[in-house]
Amino acid sequence: MANARRTHALWIAPLTALFALVGYFTLTVRVQALSDVPWLNLAVLVATLAGSLWALPEAWARGGVVRRCGAALGLGVSSLCSASLIYYCFFLSYGVPSANAALPAGEPLPAIELADHRAEPVDLAQLGQIGHGDTVLVFYRGHW
């Protein structure tokens, strides 16, 4: 029974790891609480690492070359997925330019006209003028 479970863990763990990695960018990123700190995906990835490690000795002791290679590959995939998410979330995404480059508070907006999604022009210098109310301007990198 335990052997069968370990055999399943061989392929379930790395597949789940792949799902946790890809799922971060496609699913959990939509929920800000799960996206800011990817604790859910990291927890799943840690579990897959444990699963791959748990399956390894059995495959090594009883399996032939194919099973041994599969077990090693599974552990490799689980580790790589975990390392990728950690690298992306905690190192790569800190690569934004210095805040000094940006216009500080107190500066007026330039008189630039941009089209909204209905192609109607909006004059930025008119934003937040008296009688206009405040405006929250949110810049994002695009739909890709």
Place this chain on the structure above:
Amino acid sequence: MTELRGLQLSLEEFRRRGIEVLAVSPDSVDQNRGVVEKLGLDFRILSDPDLALTRALGLEHAGMGPGGTDVPRPATLIVREGAIRWRHLTDNWRVRPRPETILAALSDLDDRAALDERGAPAL
């Protein structure tokens, strides 16, 4: 685009306080219309395809777009009476300010404006 969904969920509160929400992207008008329809947004997205506004505000992130193009860095500004009053430039492009943070900043600005009107309190 997660922040757009979050803003949509809090839009009622922004409206109640008389605040307009405007997003800015480097996408075309058509692409922005697609995003508005897909996410069901009730606020406008401005198209800044050549980054005229983005660059004027110093918000470009060089080479980080598709094919090494320049894109805006994720940023949130509060504009009052034609000038920037508050800005949030994240140090991690994944992490954007939550609507609660922006609403708290707006309340803070209101408090400070009220204080200015009354004059600085005597020390």
